[in-house]
Amino acid sequence: MPRGLLLLLCWSAPAWAQSPDVAPPAPAELPESLGSTRVWEQRRRIDATLAGIAVAAGPDGSWLVVGDHGGVWLSEDQGRTWTLVLDPLDQQDAPNDEELLLEAESRRDEAQEDVESDTVDVPTDPTVEDLPEAEDQSTVDDAAMEEAAATAMERHERDDAAPVVWFDPAESGRAFVGRSDGLWRSDTSGRVWERVHPAETGDPSVTRLLRAPDGSLLIGTTDGIRVSLDDGSSWIDTEDATDGAAVADLAAEAGRLWAATDEGLFTSTNGLSWNEVALPFPEAVRVVVIDPVWDRGFWVATPTVLYRTDDGGENWYIAGRQPLHGLRTMVHLDEAGHLFATSSEGIWESMDGGVTWNAADRRLDDPDVR
Numbered sequence: 001m002p003r004g005l006l007l008l009l010c011w012s013a014p015a016w017a018q019s020p021d022v023a024p025p026a027p028a029e030l031p032e033s034l035g036s037t038r039v040w041e042q043r044r045r046i047d048a049t050l051a052g053i054a055v056a057a058g059p060d061g062s063w064l065v066v067g068d069h070g071g072v073w074l075s076e077d078q079g080r081t082w083t084l085v086l087d088p089l090d091q092q093d094a095p096n097d098e099e100l101l102l103e104a105e106s107r108r109d110e111a112q113e114d115v116e117s118d119t120v121d122v123p124t125d126p127t128v129e130d131l132p133e134a135e136d137q138s139t140v141d142d143a144a145m146e147e148a149a150a151t152a153m154e155r156h157e158r159d160d161a162a163p164v165v166w167f168d169p170a171e172s173g174r175a176f177v178g179r180s181d182g183l184w185r186s187d188t189s190g191r192v193w194e195r196v197h198p199a200e201t202g203d204p205s206v207t208r209l210l211r212a213p214d215g216s217l218l219i220g221t222t223d224g225i226r227v228s229l230d231d232g233s234s235w236i237d238t239e240d241a242t243d244g245a246a247v248a249d250l251a252a253e254a255g256r257l258w259a260a261t262d263e264g265l266f267t268s269t270n271g272l273s274w275n276e277v278a279l280p281f282p283e284a285v286r287v288v289v290i291d292p293v294w295d296r297g298f299w300v301a302t303p304t305v306l307y308r309t310d311d312g313g314e315n316w317y318i319a320g321r322q323p324l325h326g327l328r329t330m331v332h333l334d335e336a337g338h339l340f341a342t343s344s345e346g347i348w349e350s351m352d353g354g355v356t357w358n359a360a361d362r363r364l365d366d367p368d369v370r
Helices: 097-117 137-159
Strands: 050-055 063-067 072-075 083-086 164-167 175-179 182-186 194-198 206-211 217-221 224-228 247-253 256-261 264-268 287-290 298-301 306-309 327-332 339-343 346-350
Touching (some): 063 175, 164 206, 175 206, 206 247, 224 247, 247 287, 256 287, 287 327, 298 327
Antiparallel strands (some): 050 063, 063 072, 175 182, 217 224, 298 306, 339 346
């Protein structure tokens, strides 16, 4: 993953039409330079793998980044210099590869014991032909070991989500960081931090934050959605359809809230009660992006396909002609239909509402954005 902050130029988006059944046609003309002059500039190397980045909308122009170990850096000069403002987490208790392997072995042994306990000895009958020899036990053990290791790793990644950093658009200078030791808040654009909600044993990890239209703070976690009425100090567990779902994204549009999760798309009008949205695609939803120029229009992205609705989710169609495999994030920029996305295969830009995409990762050593 790139370890610097990068600059990007933008153009006006061409007009594009919508169709309820298929993706809209590609525009007749696009700027000749589209995708060719999107050159990234490394401002300053930070000695950490970055897990998240937030750019302040306030007049001071502060930038914050958070590392994969929870350390938070602040820049007040557009990324030229950086100051560590929140120390990284102590990694002594973090599971390492050896611990995950031991857990995988334990899961395999438990599975083997279950199989043996269900085995019933059958008396030998000389009139019955010998049965085919069982599959080689070493092959079974290797397969079980691989599956157990994958399960252990998946559970670890889900329960220990990457730290998240977010600037509050409703309050100038206010920022939040969610990491495994709780939720932190700054009212000084990231210069000073206070832990407003310490994590307790069994608490889910924070994955997303959103300021709802009514002023409440929505907190997406690895186990559903929480609501805070005091800027993160205390949480209300919604205890609804999102329980057990890992929240990947939150968005607000026309008095309605949306949550993208690994169990599908959910919607709410007040943040306290959520209902699952019936989708024509049975996949996890990673991203929800509101279209600011189309009433009730927005995009949702699964791990492989970008979908679009023009009527608040009543009807859906595939928005683009190109698959975005491993899509992780997507944002709407300044002009109609101007989208920017990151994935395991690179950084992409669309000027026509996601119909066509162009690579925008020139000069990046590793375009796999994590």
